[in-house]
Amino acid sequence: MASKGTCAKTKASKRRRSSLPNLVPDAQRIFANLNFYFFPNNDIHAGRKARIRVSERYGATWVRDWDATAGITHIIVDHRLTYQDIPVYLKLPEGIPPEVIVVNEEYPSDCIRSQMILDAAQSHYQVPGTPNAAKATSNTGPVASTRIPSQVDVEPKTKQNNQVARRSRSPLPEHDLKGSTATHGDPSESDRVEYGKSSSHDTGCETGQADGETDETKLPQTAPAAPDKYGYELIEAIQEVAALRDIPLELDDVEESDSPPQDEPPSDSDSEDHRPAHKKSKSNHSKFSNFQCMHSHPAPANYSTATATPSSSTIIPPSHPNAQIITLLSLQCDYYTRIQDPWRSLAYRKALTTLKNQPHPITTAAQARQLRHIGDRLARKIEEIATTSRLCRFESTLTDPRDRLLQLFLGVYDVGLAQASKWVDFGCRSLADVQTCPQIALTDNQRVGIAHYDDFQARIPRDEVRQLGAIVTNALRAIDPAFEVTIGGSYRRGARDSGDVDLLITKPGASTRYIRSTVLEQLVPELTARAFLRARLAGGKDSVHAVETTKCHGACSLTPTAPWRRIDLLLVPEEEMGAALIYFTGNDIFNRSLRLLASRKGMRLNQRGLFEDAMRGRGRMKVTEGRLVEGGSERGIFERLGVPWREPTERVC
């Protein structure tokens, strides 16, 4: 569309930003302020035309005519041409200005895929014939061959041997994501069933929230007028990125035939810094682009969540280009989780998310430094790992006895850092010691945690999660058929196994009071009598507090002899179901990111809804409750936050 534009070829038009209405939301506009010159610089070729258009949508300006004053930042070169062709055709006797970055066609789409400006110096973005290739290639040449063998044997304990053979990328059977409850749509397709339709809103930019009409999937019926809200662009952007993920970079070598292969991945490109010692690119796309929740974190087709370790160590395919780095940093992260402060651990987890989304091997500190959430210190560690396959600092922690004991004790339900530290200091060197230590008064929960230590530590196969959910569902419906049960947690995110079972329980039209009394006074006793529920850990035990209980933790087992499993019930009125789904689907980093974003926008997000005008005092201390903005619809909450919709399976940070 826009391209035709040579019509008004005034100077001004030279670099006019296309009038595309379809700009992607701010946060994703990674090419903002960048000026692309394509080579050849026309959109005759369908593939290139698509690349140009998409680049523009991501914020790039397509410079139509070569002009030294146009501030061209990047030249995206057709794969059939060489570096030497450029000055010839452009009649540049002095060659290409040094500040202009020259990359091939693949660069832009890679950037979009990873939602960031990648290092243009990487060898696979080099145009044939590029001078200094040696230097630019730094990470391919020798380094690449040096690449860490993927024998990642570093695990500290035998525990996490859940190594899973990398399977073909078969999509999960979405229809059973929701447990036995056939009534709900499948989650990943989006909640067809939005709870609490429009009851709650008001005004203003209330989007035309799919009231009556079901399909939010279809199209976002956003109020076009809403100044701050994204409408179609948002969704389109997501789809675009999602599409990019699955469509291999097109190989449209075909001549400029007009049979467009199909819309091509966008081309975007550029990295602002040539010899980037710095990562300016990192931060200036949008005020909110640094939130994890703004970026897609698609889980591998069958991802497995962390195993024995507390926080981060997700099993990643050994084939991942940065497997070694990720593995070692995960271990280091877990170490900080149990030993030190949670903040360092949090920082590692954010960095790990970035690394997992990095499609290419990282080999140098400078390269790593450009990535989000990776600073100088982590960058140095990464380089150390890349070059030595080991991380000195970490190896000592593996053998530290106190550390290992802490890890052991922290694995007990209801034992945190405070208790675990005490136990170690008391001289306990095993769980048996703990049980016999005279100075230690175990709580009931801790006793259960110790007795079933291995059970709770074990992963629950996806199908068992489904079965356990089905049992609860059936029992509840025997009491009142109108109840609905949704399995949340990592199950809803598509994990092949889970650490526990998370169930959201609701009944359309019913009060919280009714839901609570039915569950606590009828369902729980029934399941206990059947020996399905084996222990009550928290929630509704104390009759005093039980009147406002909304969350219930316990242990259950599929059969009397099967391992005990942790199970959590969340009781939710339908008008809060959207917020509850977000909360109980997670993951935790994703939730925290969403909540932080909300608070930065003057709102507050919790498991009951999204609130506006949440007055906050110093820091972000809550002062006022705020008005409910949206609670029944997951999509509604995303929209009000300006966050592109994310399927549950894409919420793995």
Next chain:
DNA sequence: CGGCCGTACTG
């Protein structure tokens, strides 16, 4: 340098 989510339950 300070902030790093917002809540529910227990004793």
Next chain:
DNA sequence: CAGTACG
């Protein structure tokens, strides 16, 4: 209240 827990 601190501690632990939930995502």
Next chain:
DNA sequence: GCCG
């Protein structure tokens, strides 16, 4: 640990 990282970020603003």
